[in-house]
Amino acid sequence: MNKKLRTACFVAGxxxxxxxxxxxxxxKDSHVEAVEKNHAQAVPTASKVVEEAVGRALSPLDETRRExxxxxxxxxxxxxxxLVSLRGASVPDVLRLDExxxxxxxxDTQLLFDxxxxxxxxxxxxxxxxxxxxWLGQHLQGKAAGSAVDLWRRYLGYQKIxxxxxxxxxxxxxxxxxxxxxxxxxxxxxQERHSLRQQWLPDVAENWFAADEALDQETLTDLxxxxxxxxxxxxxxxxxxxxxxxxxxNAEYDRRLAQVRATNGLAVGDRAEQEDQLRAQYxxxxxxxxxxxxxxxxx
Amino acid sequence: xxxxxxxxxxxxxxxxxxxxxxAATDYAKTRYPxxxxxxxxxxxxxxxxxxxxxxxxxKLKASGNDQVYVATVSxxxxxxxxxxxxxxxxxxxxxxxxxxxxxxxxxxxxxxxVRAYSALHPExxxxxxxxxxxxxxxxVANAIFDINAGVGKVAPGLRNAIVWLVESFGxxxxxxxxxxxxxxxxxxxxxxxxxxxxxxARNVSDAGFNADCKGQRETSASGEIQNQxxxxxxxxxxxYSWTGAGAPVNPFRSGMDILDPSSYGMATLSAALSTFTDxxxxxxxxxVCSARLGDVISEKYYWSHVDEVxxxxxxxxxxxxxTVFVVHANRLKQLGL
Numbered sequence: 001m002n003k004k005l006r007t008a009c010f011v012a013g014x015x016x017x018x019x020x021x022x023x024x025x026x027x028k029d030s031h032v033e034a035v036e037k038n039h040a041q042a043v044p045t046a047s048k049v050v051e052e053a054v055g056r057a058l059s060p061l062d063e064t065r066r067e068x069x070x071x072x073x074x075x076x077x078x079x080x081x082x083l084v085s086l087r088g089a090s091v092p093d094v095l096r097l098d099e100x101x102x103x104x105x106x107x108d109t110q111l112l113f114d115x116x117x118x119x120x121x122x123x124x125x126x127x128x129x130x131x132x133x134x135w136l137g138q139h140l141q142g143k144a145a146g147s148a149v150d151l152w153r154r155y156l157g158y159q160k161i162x163x164x165x166x167x168x169x170x171x172x173x174x175x176x177x178x179x180x181x182x183x184x185x186x187x188x189x190x191q192e193r194h195s196l197r198q199q200w201l202p203d204v205a206e207n208w209f210a211a212d213e214a215l216d217q218e219t220l221t222d223l224x225x226x227x228x229x230x231x232x233x234x235x236x237x238x239x240x241x242x243x244x245x246x247x248x249x250n251a252e253y254d255r256r257l258a259q260v261r262a263t264n265g266l267a268v269g270d271r272a273e274q275e276d277q278l279r280a281q282y283x284x285x286x287x288x289x290x291x292x293x294x295x296x297x298x299x
Numbered sequence: 300x301x302x303x304x305x306x307x308x309x310x311x312x313x314x315x316x317x318x319x320x321x322a323a324t325d326y327a328k329t330r331y332p333x334x335x336x337x338x339x340x341x342x343x344x345x346x347x348x349x350x351x352x353x354x355x356x357x358k359l360k361a362s363g364n365d366q367v368y369v370a371t372v373s374x375x376x377x378x379x380x381x382x383x384x385x386x387x388x389x390x391x392x393x394x395x396x397x398x399x400x401x402x403x404x405x406x407x408x409x410x411x412x413v414r415a416y417s418a419l420h421p422e423x424x425x426x427x428x429x430x431x432x433x434x435x436x437x438x439v440a441n442a443i444f445d446i447n448a449g450v451g452k453v454a455p456g457l458r459n460a461i462v463w464l465v466e467s468f469g470x471x472x473x474x475x476x477x478x479x480x481x482x483x484x485x486x487x488x489x490x491x492x493x494x495x496x497x498x499x500a501r502n503v504s505d506a507g508f509n510a511d512c513k514g515q516r517e518t519s520a521s522g523e524i525q526n527q528x529x530x531x532x533x534x535x536x537x538x539y540s541w542t543g544a545g546a547p548v549n550p551f552r553s554g555m556d557i558l559d560p561s562s563y564g565m566a567t568l569s570a571a572l573s574t575f576t577d578x579x580x581x582x583x584x585x586x587v588c589s590a591r592l593g594d595v596i597s598e599k600y601y602w603s604h605v606d607e608v609x610x611x612x613x614x615x616x617x618x619x620x621x622t623v624f625v626v627h628a629n630r631l632k633q634l635g636l
Contacts, residue, residue, distance in 0.1 A: 088630040089626045094326070115625075121597060215353075216613070291383075297498050298487070
């Protein structure tokens with residue numbers, strides 16, 4: 001079999017495995033998707049296009065769900081107990097109003113929303129929506145509360161749309177290669193993400209995402225430069241520490257360790273115990289024992 | 300020393316130089332500096348230019364923490380080398396900041412590196428966190444050893460997936476960095492085998508470790524060290540871990556991750572691990588059970604091994620990977636760390 005044919009066969013086989021993995025994921029999630037899409041809800045301040053997307057993206061504030069989900073909110077800075085992965089951390093105490101009583105929608109507000117989003121895997125999107133809206137309702141009043149809930153829903157909707165990029169062009173696995181074409185597609189994805197931010201969050205997009213997008217742009221530019229400009233590596237990239245190996249190998253220890261490892265008939269546990277004893281004998285100092293153990297494990 | 304200082308300076312500059320936004324909060328401001336240690340193949344930026352911890356130091360800084368240091372240790376080496384390099388790095392951070400301790404965070408093999416450091420200098424450790432680290436070993440490492448030794452027991456599907464992944468990423472990194480493939484991979488992989496991981500815990504560090512990954516674990520470590528002058532120093536630190544449980548290639552959930560080429564390698568490997576080994580849920584590289592150490596923050600994140608550090612370029616499923624680090628920094632802050 002020539003190399004090209006062998007490569008083609010291998011890639012085809014790999015594709016089958018990857019598609020299998022996709023199918024498993026799809027099967028697992030399809031019923032969840034179906035349930036969530038049965039619930040539609042519009043967001044008051046969004047455009048028609050956004051409204052439709054939100055309708056697909058967000059689940060409703062189901063009162064039954066609310067009763068089942070929302071327990072008494074804990075002390076002001078403790079996250080809701082359902083968000084178990086946030087335990088030990090405090091809810092960012094960042095909500096502020098301006099002189100007109102309007103919510104200040106700055107990066108701190110994003111921090112608050114991202115904080116809750118970091119617990120999305122604990123309860124799922126629908127329950128998270130309820131939890132956060134209740135939390136906002138308890139900490140804000142009047143138009144500020146409405147404004148915060150509206151912004152939260154749009155942020156959640158934006159995140160949901162990002163996760164539903166089903167129409168995105170799949171990369172061609174057969175030509176998996178970091179080349180200019182792939183970078184162009186990365187740039188296209190970043191542009192799409194930028195557009196979604198402008199569409200869903202026009203009032204905060206610049207403030208919330210400018211730094212992120214600057215990093216993306218810088219990285220893409222650097223990536224393209226590297227791919228198109230050759231394979232020069234930068235000084236920073238190659239600035240390694242020279243390892244400080246603190247001790248010469250102990251020849252006698254090495255010889256005896258080799259003997260232990262070569263002994264036939266020793267059970268794994270017994271061999272490990274003999275190695276440990278030998279190491280302790282030659283390296284009684286705890287730190288030196290650890291260093292030698294690291295060397296032995298790395299051999 | 301000059302090299303070390305220049306690298307630290309470069310790392311600090313890289314963080315601060317990209318960060319335009321001013322933190323209006325001290326939410327993530329820890330008492331002690333955070334030192335982040337990369338995993339296997341990641342000493343340099345991924346693919347030559349993409350920062351390994353993509354946007355994470357910047358996000359921490361935007362949330363009030365201006366003491367985040369990204370360590371660079373050898374990309375492919377055993378812990379005998381990497382731990383020694385981290386010792387140097389932390390020593391410089393301590394010298395620069397005047398801090399008595401550091402909060403250590405390691406991803407993948409970097410978890411072993413920070414664990415090794417904590418065994419050598421427990422009094423310097425404020426907290427220890429491993430992310431997607433095969434603390435109990437991974438069948439990927441065992442399979443690579445078997446493949447290398449010509450042992451025929453590795454299922455062809457798993458072998459093909461591993462070879463493809465290693466060759467793809469090895470080739471990409473090699474191409475962009477103008478380097479031959481690095482040596483020392485076997486030293487690195489040895490401790491990630493089932494036996495190697497147990498030996499590491501037995502001989503180096505068992506902080507937060509239970510040999511049975513399904514068993515209960517201590518969530519902190521403590522002890523005393525005898526100083527040369529005869530005095531005794533007590534130490535203690537909390538131990539945390541988290542990991543992704545998915546290697547997602549699902550158009551309805553993956554979002555931008557669907558365009559991240561690494562997703563396909565991770566998904567393929569994840570499927571192969573689930574099919575051909577007893578790994579169970581995994582992130583495409585490390586079984587969830589294996590990653591457990593100390594207090595497990597979560598193992599439900601819908602992330603692959605690469606997503607766990609916000610690669611490639613943050614094209615991960617929602618929410619924001621970076622925020623998990625911000626929340627964790629606040630968690631450490633709440634403990635006075």
